Amino acid sequence: MGRQPCCDKVGLKKGPWTAEEDKKLINFILNNGQCCWRAVPKLAGLLRCGKSCRLRWTNYLRPDLKRGLLSEYEEKMVIDLHAQLGNRWSKIASHLPGRTDNEIKNHWNTHIKKKLKKMGIDPITHKPLSTITIDQTHTLEQENQPIGEEKNQDILLAQMDIESSPIDQSEIKSEDDDNNNNINNNNNNTMGTNCANNFDSTIMEVNNNGFCIDEVPLIEPHEILVQESTPSTSSSSFTSSSSSNILEDLKFLSSFDEWPLMENNNNNMGFGWEINNDFSSTLDFLLEDDHSDMMNNVTFDESWKFEQLL
DNA sequence: AACTCAGACAACCGCCTCATT
C-alpha cells in the first residue's frame, strides 16, 4: 500500500549545509536533474533527508535564483501581492522570478512589516493602523485574510508609489475552494480599486485567453524590467557561506557550460546565472595567485555573478 | 576584550493535497 517512506530519519544530518554537501547536491542535480527527492540523498552520498535536499536546492542552490536584497520594485510587488493573496508566499514568489517563497517570507517578516508599520499601515490587513481596532486586528490576524479596500489601496499607492503590477485577478479566482469565500469577498472589495484598475487591461486579456495563472506564468524572466539598484554590500550571500575560502568553493563549479544560461539585457538585473564563457578561467586565475582582493574592485555586474555563485 | 542583544535568514517542523498502490 502507498509509497515507501521518503527516508529513514536515523542518522540523518541536520542543521546548516556545508560547502561539501552543496557540491554533492549540485553535482548530482546537474548530472541527473530533479527527480525523486527521496532517492537524491542516497545517490548523491548525502546524509540528509530528501526533503532537506529539495529545500536546499529550491531555496538556495538553484541556478536561476537571484540573491541579495529585494529591489524596491520587487518589494512593492510583494506588498501589492500580499494585499491580495495574503500569506501565500509561494503564489507571491511565482510572480517574482528568481525569488523563493522562503526568501520573500523572510523579507516580509524582517523588512516590509516594519516598513509598513512605520508608515502606519497594518501589515496584515493593509489598513491604516489608526482606523482599525485592536480587536479587528486580532481577528483578522487569526483569520489571515487578505484585505483590500479602495481607501487602503489608495493610501498604499500614495505612500509606496506602487506601479501597476502584472498580477491578474483571475489568480485569486482560481484559488482553492476552501479559500474562495474569503477571496471572493476580497475581490468584491478590490476589484474596484485603483490598484485593480491598473490591472484591468491584463485582466481582460487573460480572461479572454482563458488562462489560469497556475498554468501559465504571468511573467517570464526576460519580460521583467527590474530597475538596477545599487547592490547592497550587506548582502547575505557572502556571509552565509559556510566556507572560509570563497574562491576555493567556486572551484567545483568550473564546468559552467553545464549550467543553464540566460540572456541578459544590459539594462536589467539578470535572471538565471549569466556567466561568461571564460568565467571558469577567470576563477582559475583568481585562485592561482590569490587575487581575491580583485573581488573588491569588480563591477556590479561582475560582483553579481560572483554572488550568484555563492 | 567580553558580553548582551537584536536583526537577518537558513533550515526545520508539521500539516495539507494529491498521486500511487
Add this chain to the structure above:
DNA sequence: TAATGAGGCGGTTGTCTGAGT
C-alpha cells in the same frame, strides 16, 4: 476505495553576525 507517502507550503525555530555597552 482506503491507505500511504511524496511533495509543497506556511509557520516557527535555530544559528550566525554585527552593533552597542
